[in-house]
Amino acid sequence: MRERAIELMQDARLIDGHNDFVLQLRILYQNRLSRVNLRELNTTHTNLVKLQAGYVGAQFWSVYVLCSAQNKDAVRLTLEQIDVVKRMCNSYEELELVMTSQGISESRRIACLIGIEGGHSIDSSLAALRMYYDLGARYMTLTHSCNTPWSESSSKGIHNFYPDVIGLTPFGQEVVKEMNRLGMLIDLSHTSYSTVKAALNISKAPVIFSHSSAFSVCNHSRNVPDDILLQLKKNRGIIMVTFNADVLACGRKVVNISTLADHFDHIKEVAGSESIGIGGDYDGVERFPEGLEDVSKYPSLIEELLSRGWNETELKGVLRENFLRVFREVE
Amino acid sequence: EEAKRIMTTTPVIDGHNDLPWQLLRKFNNQLRLPAANLTQLNDTHTNIPKLRQGHVGGQFWSVYVPCETQNKDAVKRTLEQMDVVQRMCDMYPETFTCVTDSQGVRNAFQTGKVASLIGVEGGHSIDSSLAVLRTLYRLGARYMTLTHSCNTPWADNWLVDTKDGKPVHHGLSPFGKVRNSTSSGGIEGMWAVPPQASTGSLVMVNFYNEYVTCSDKAKLSDVADHMDYVKKVAGARAVGFAAGWHRVPTGLEDVSKYPALVAELLARNWTEEEVKGALAENLLRVFSRVEEVKRNLQGTAAHETPIAFEELEGSCRTSYGYPNTAGTARRPPAALALALALALPLLSVL
Numbered sequence: 001m002r003e004r005a006i007e008l009m010q011d012a013r014l015i016d017g018h019n020d021f022v023l024q025l026r027i028l029y030q031n032r033l034s035r036v037n038l039r040e041l042n043t044t045h046t047n048l049v050k051l052q053a054g055y056v057g058a059q060f061w062s063v064y065v066l067c068s069a070q071n072k073d074a075v076r077l078t079l080e081q082i083d084v085v086k087r088m089c090n091s092y093e094e095l096e097l098v099m100t101s102q103g104i105s106e107s108r109r110i111a112c113l114i115g116i117e118g119g120h121s122i123d124s125s126l127a128a129l130r131m132y133y134d135l136g137a138r139y140m141t142l143t144h145s146c147n148t149p150w151s152e153s154s155s156k157g158i159h160n161f162y163p164d165v166i167g168l169t170p171f172g173q174e175v176v177k178e179m180n181r182l183g184m185l186i187d188l189s190h191t192s193y194s195t196v197k198a199a200l201n202i203s204k205a206p207v208i209f210s211h212s213s214a215f216s217v218c219n220h221s222r223n224v225p226d227d228i229l230l231q232l233k234k235n236r237g238i239i240m241v242t243f244n245a246d247v248l249a250c251g252r253k254v255v256n257i258s259t260l261a262d263h264f265d266h267i268k269e270v271a272g273s274e275s276i277g278i279g280g281d282y283d284g285v286e287r288f289p290e291g292l293e294d295v296s297k298y299p300s301l302i303e304e305l306l307s308r309g310w311n312e313t314e315l316k317g318v319l320r321e322n323f324l325r326v327f328r329e330v331e
Numbered sequence: 332e333e334a335k336r337i338m339t340t341t342p343v344i345d346g347h348n349d350l351p352w353q354l355l356r357k358f359n360n361q362l363r364l365p366a367a368n369l370t371q372l373n374d375t376h377t378n379i380p381k382l383r384q385g386h387v388g389g390q391f392w393s394v395y396v397p398c399e400t401q402n403k404d405a406v407k408r409t410l411e412q413m414d415v416v417q418r419m420c421d422m423y424p425e426t427f428t429c430v431t432d433s434q435g436v437r438n439a440f441q442t443g444k445v446a447s448l449i450g451v452e453g454g455h456s457i458d459s460s461l462a463v464l465r466t467l468y469r470l471g472a473r474y475m476t477l478t479h480s481c482n483t484p485w486a487d488n489w490l491v492d493t494k495d496g497k498p499v500h501h502g503l504s505p506f507g508k509v510r511n512s513t514s515s516g517g518i519e520g521m522w523a524v525p526p527q528a529s530t531g532s533l534v535m536v537n538f539y540n541e542y543v544t545c546s547d548k549a550k551l552s553d554v555a556d557h558m559d560y561v562k563k564v565a566g567a568r569a570v571g572f573a574a575g576w577h578r579v580p581t582g583l584e585d586v587s588k589y590p591a592l593v594a595e596l597l598a599r600n601w602t603e604e605e606v607k608g609a610l611a612e613n614l615l616r617v618f619s620r621v622e623e624v625k626r627n628l629q630g631t632a633a634h635e636t637p638i639a640f641e642e643l644e645g646s647c648r649t650s651y652g653y654p655n656t657a658g659t660a661r662r663p664p665a666a667l668a669l670a671l672a673l674a675l676p677l678l679s680v681l
Contacts, residue, residue: 026652028650033635123407
């Protein structure tokens with residue numbers, strides 16, 4: 001089974017929807033790449049050697065900046081995170097920055113993409129959104145754990161910003177429409193269900209959840225309930241299932257690969273395997289299932305799914321083809 | 332007529348125009364408002380018909396944001412000004428073509444469009460972040476004026492008290508439109524570049540009355556006097572145009588009047604070659620040289636030492652990423668500025 005998993009992944013390397021390694025670069029190293037060797041770094045879940053061992057073919061690097069920077073220097077900080085992704089991908093021959101679905105398909109290295117995590121990064125400016133797109137950002141998560149003046153987060157009580165905002169305001173609708181026009185993927189992880197429904201209503205393109213799991217399996221507010229999964233299927237979008245143990249386990253003490261695979265099984269049943277992808281959230285959270293401690297472990301998940309009867313076509317879809325479909329339609 | 336003949340093949344590349352700021356002030360950057368139609372706008376120095384009459388072939392649009400935005404939303408506002416320039420090019424593609432290199436400018440001359448470039452006016456736009464500087468370059472900015480009328484945390488060392496009137500040698504950059512401010516924030520002057528024609532220096536002469544005659548009135552011939560003076564001290568290859576339309580001299584009321592100034596230079600015995608140099612060739616030479624330096628520096632590592640947090644002011648900022656301990660070595664502001672000027676191949680307009 002293990003060998004089958006590896007063969008499969010050699011042929012269809014993973015496109016992972018969400019990784020916060022770049023945030024760790026700021027926190028641990030002040031974005032000073034000259035001080036770190038990204039190949040062998042051992043202070044993070046992610047390094048280049050592990051990505052290769054995990055058969056990662058493309059990675060969306062999150063350029064998240066803390067919600068506490070909203071109304072302060074969020075724009076500058078976001079530009080700095082985008083800058084470090086570009087410098088990182090330029091400095092290592094294992095990496096190459098891409099901005100299109102074709103770029104991902106054709107890359108023989110680890111393709112780097114940029115994802116903005118949280119509408120607070122644009123400081124309510126459509127111009128800033130356009131500039132981020134010009135710089136290469138290809139998705140934006142509409143909120144992180146804080147409301148913006150125009151969109152509502154699923155997190156309540158963590159931050160105090162804009163408490164009266166529900167779903168998407170008229171300006172929020174403009175943001176979504178402009179993202180469609182630009183060809184930027186709309187990411188609904190972290191957003192409230194009102195926001196999700198509003199976005200699904202307005203968007204002309206398929207949407208994504210870059211790192212969320214199934215509410216029916218674990219009723220955490222970061223997860224997606226069945227009715228929305230059905231809407232997602234109609235939308236031809238994708239949910240990139242996430243590995244954060246806290247959203248998988250619902251208090252269970254043992255969280256392992258099987259726990260995660262239950263989410264995959266459930267979503268396949270409700271929305272079909274073509275609605276599924278993978279967004280690990282490595283280096284963005286602390287707790288991962290046993291057996292999935294870092295980015296080299298993805299094959300173990302594929303092995304588990306194979307043993308549960310998932311076939312190769314379905315798994316290639318999960319690994320990359322479903323995401324590429326969504327990206328092409330957005331383009 | 333002679334001026335127009337010359338300008339038909341060698342239109343003017345102007346170094347500084349604040350139309351984007353007017354678009355913000357008047358229309359909040361909403362270009363689709365009927366009143367914002369650039370073919371009809373009539374209460375600004377710049378509109379499309381006047382640009383045509385003035386034989387403007389290249390323009391650095393200033394993406395100026397006021398000093399009051401320093402330590403607040405300067406970065407976002409700068410992005411918004413850059414975006415409005417891009418949208419202007421998108422909305423009027425028969426007139427403008429947004430370009431980012433000297434070849435792009437030459438191509439625009441061929442197609443008869445106004446080559447549109449971006450100039451950042453004031454180091455406060457980068458909020459002391461080299462990453463933001465790199466980003467503005469990636470988004471198309473091709474020069475940055477290191478300060479406007481406010482100090483930045485890293486440009487203090489270069490400020491010279493203007494009252495004693497000595498010319499300034501600026502060791503960090505060969506380019507020279509020098510603008511100095513005292514800490515009381517208002518007095519600005521312009522200094523002649525020392526005779527170093529061989530360094531390729533460029534003084535893009537400004538038309539603002541206060542700079543031209545040190546009073547609120549000036550005439551076209553006063554501007555021509557400045558150009559004659561720069562030519563005398565630094566050579567004809569050091570002259571350019573950067574009107575910066577503000578309080579304007581009689582005879583130079585708006586962007587359609589460049590030919591009148593060129594006619595004056597011809598009357599003062601400037602040769603056709605010297606005039607073409609001032610109009611475009613000197614700038615293109617400088618621009619190409621800057622591009623060459625960039626190619627030579629290809630592969631060198633990006634500068635990534637952040638400014639020491641204590642050097643920054645204002646409460647609109649967070650500090651995460653900085654180590655908690657006081658271990659960061661304090662860097663003098665000049666070091667960061669030196670890194671900027673030497674390592675980054677922007678036209679540094681001082």
